[in-house]
Amino acid sequence: MEKIYTYEQLYTFSTAVFEKIGCSKKDADIAAKTLLSADIRGVDSHGVARLSGYIRLWEVQRVNATPKITITHETPSTAVVDGDAGLGLVVAPYAMQVAIDKAKNVGTGWVSVKNSNHFGIAGYHAMMALPHDMIGIAMTNASALVAPTFSVERMLGTNPIAVAIPAGTEPAFVADFATTTAANGKLEILQRKNADAPTGWIQTKEGRSSTNANELKNGGSLLPLGGDREHSSHKGYALGAIVDIFSAVLSGANYGPWVPPFPAYVPMPENMPGEGIGHFFGAMRIDAFRTAEEFKQHMDNWIKRFRSAKTVAGEEKVIIPGDPEREMEAERMKEGIPLVNAVAEDLQALAQRFSLVFS
């Protein structure tokens, strides 16, 4: 069962909730926009469905609603940002803006972030670069759910990578993906349907292949992109590891199995080596390489050629990364955003708690 809400309704409500926990008007606006970018792009697992989760982190004092975000170290093309335990939804746009400003000055900007929290969808931050005729890159580590090749221990998060690349008359190329075979959100959909997962997504706590969508509750793990060794899961593991190191070992955040969990009721890992979770952002000015006009003409050519590639029988066209999310955004801005009952009830509970209205 679902009910449809407008973007405006969800934005107004989310902003009000963030203000209720003490965020400034400006931060509440940024946090709500970042959060809702997931809902409008169809990444339902990362949008308002997580709002109550963020609030619970604030309740246990793991989220600071009034952070003093600072640059602790920098060079002309780099910076380390300390998020002061702020909402990742606010810290990440700040850090991405630092990357963009540095790119304006010296061609590129690269920012590693410590002491942050969950930042919503990576693609939103990467796309901040597009209006500046820059390529945007965003990644983050996350609490460990993924077993590297040959491991039965969960050592890495789903550690997503997003890359946004401007085009001319064609829409931008926007890739945004977890470095696992399947993102956790896809498992949650199967759990709700009581359906099996394909092989190659998850393993049991002993490291055997499993199709049980609830296997993580039994101590199992998600698998890196590739699934098993024969299908090059060591590559997905390497990608997740690179995201972890760029986001956290470079900045001084927690890494590997020490990344703080998103659910506030899960105890923190012992002997944590850093502060909070880590992100990594990059911005590259197109005209630091060639004129933006030339580049965009060739990107249009690239996109048109790939989109018109001959397809397997039954498939209409080859998809350019970002196409489905952009189409979803157009639809949801017009038709509204459907929320499943559980999420709507979650928001109603928040409304009651903060004396707000949500209907």
Next chain:
Amino acid sequence: MEKIYTYEQLYTFSTAVFEKIGCSKKDADIAAKTLLSADIRGVDSHGVARLSGYIRLWEVQRVNATPKITITHETPSTAVVDGDAGLGLVVAPYAMQVAIDKAKNVGTGWVSVKNSNHFGIAGYHAMMALPHDMIGIAMTNASALVAPTFSVERMLGTNPIAVAIPAGTEPAFVADFATTTAANGKLEILQRKNADAPTGWIQTKEGRSSTNANELKNGGSLLPLGGDREHSSHKGYALGAIVDIFSAVLSGANYGPWVPPFPAYVPMPENMPGEGIGHFFGAMRIDAFRTAEEFKQHMDNWIKRFRSAKTVAGEEKVIIPGDPEREMEAERMKEGIPLVNAVAEDLQALAQRFSLVFS
């Protein structure tokens, strides 16, 4: 059947061959070292097995033995390098050095390269950053063998990504992988053994799953990392696409299905939009983020924790990217490099042609 050669034997011979086609002493040395880094690290498909292939490209005037490699555009943190159709084995180390020099000045350096040729193994170039306490990144596009998700056309090369990250007392983290489920070299091994390939590696020319290791000869394609849509091949496709765009659309090289083929007898694509093949390099100074000492201590901690993760039954340990290649290098520098007969004969034919000795 195999025969064992010392590194010195293969280096001396390769250098002599490169000098015979007109390379300067210095370029011949660089090219031979780059080429042989594949043989010593166990990537047999990318080492001296390709030497005659490079020479055939020179014969058809697609490789220029005396290139004037130039920087055509730059900012403090970026450059575009024109390889002047030189050997990628020479152009790539030049460009990576530009990235390193820029990182010395402004924290990071990013170089996109056009008008180049096959550059050997990506890992070698990325590892150039390590002695400078920098993270190194290298990628390249390659001629199209890979069908994006839903495509039956070959649109991308195996487009590898390498990332080298310094550590302290532990050896460096060095990931170097094709963005396909299986690199072409792995298929070649199966072809020699007349063995079947696992599912998820290749498809037929109609886009059906195939286990025929010779399927590419029938018009089939390699598959992006992930294999099929259910196992997130769209992520491998996006990774290959990002490598293609960074390497070629940023620089002005050929991209997608227009990348020149490595075998000299294969006709060039029509209506090529750029010059030669493209590469992309990055160097990030560790102390542009935090002190190299602190970083390396945490990298050691990262590596030790991952290497000691609990394994599935029957597996000794979790592998850190770069472990197998480093162990192979130690072994082959001591015990020598085995070449299969076909490769040894290929080198003997080159020796005869250039009045050199190879035995």
